[in-house]
Amino acid sequence: MTAPGQDRTAAHEAWPPAPIRAARLVLRPSEARDRAAFVDLFSSPEVAAHTGGAQPRDALERAMPEVPGRRPGLFVAARDGAMIGIVTLDRRAPERRGRVRPEGGETELGCLLLPEAWGSGYATEACEAALGWCAGARAGEPVVLTTRTDNAPAMRLAAKLGFTEVERFEEYGAEQWFGVRR
Numbered sequence: 001m002t003a004p005g006q007d008r009t010a011a012h013e014a015w016p017p018a019p020i021r022a023a024r025l026v027l028r029p030s031e032a033r034d035r036a037a038f039v040d041l042f043s044s045p046e047v048a049a050h051t052g053g054a055q056p057r058d059a060l061e062r063a064m065p066e067v068p069g070r071r072p073g074l075f076v077a078a079r080d081g082a083m084i085g086i087v088t089l090d091r092r093a094p095e096r097r098g099r100v101r102p103e104g105g106e107t108e109l110g111c112l113l114l115p116e117a118w119g120s121g122y123a124t125e126a127c128e129a130a131l132g133w134c135a136g137a138r139a140g141e142p143v144v145l146t147t148r149t150d151n152a153p154a155m156r157l158a159a160k161l162g163f164t165e166v167e168r169f170e171e172y173g174a175e176q177w178f179g180v181r182r
Contacts (some may be wrong), residue, residue, distance in 0.1 A: 015072040016028070020130070020133055022125045022126065022128070025079055026079075027075035027076070027126060027129050028075065028076055029074075030070050030076045030083075035064055035065075037083035037114065038064060038068040038069060038083070039057060040114060041085065041086070042054070043056065043057040044115060047113075051112070073090045074086055074088050075087045077126040083114075084114055084116075084122060085114055085117055085122070086112050087109070087129075088109070088110040088111070089109060089110075089143075090107070090108050091106070091107065092104060097171060098144065098166065098169065098176070100180045106143065107138055107141055108146065109127060109131065109134075109144070110145075111127050123157050124157060124160055128161065142180050142182050143180070144163075144179065145163050146177065146178050147177055148175065148176060149168065149174075149176065150174065155177060158179050163180060163181045164180060165178070
């Protein structure tokens with residue numbers, strides 16, 4: 001996932017798009033009211049088990065901007081107005097392992113949900129909505145996804161969303177699964 005504040009979207013895209021409505025969720029830009037949920041998300045040991053480590057809550061409280069995550073490519077996934085997670089569509093850094101085009105820079109899908117939102121199909125719903133937007137905004141572009149092979153829920157989500165394996169490699173101290181959806 002791209003670091004907060006890093007812009008990896010195409011320069012020609014208007015951002016933010018209008019909110020995207022799904023069956024139970026709305027994908028929208030972040031707002032000041034989401035700040036506490038961002039702190040919860042990035043300090044969660046459960047979430048961090050799949051992302052390389054939780055950040056200290058007190059450090060996040062000090063460093064988190066008033067409107068966190070306000071950048072192109074980041075959607076807040078909200079249920080009944082409250083943030084339950086984020087979905088990102090960022091340009092994959094060309095120097096990273098895993099690519100489907102020689103020059104790299106493909107759109108990479110990312111999704112993080114608060115633990116209380118796990119197991120209810122929200123990740124599938126949010127990712128499908130974001131992918132639908134991406135198909136219009138970046139027509140014909142492949143979308144890639146990377147996850148740890150030991151993250152069984154993420155592996156199931158990748159399959160459900162129609163991603164197919166391209167390769168596996170070591171990164172961040174763990175085996176990664178890299179797939180594409182065309």
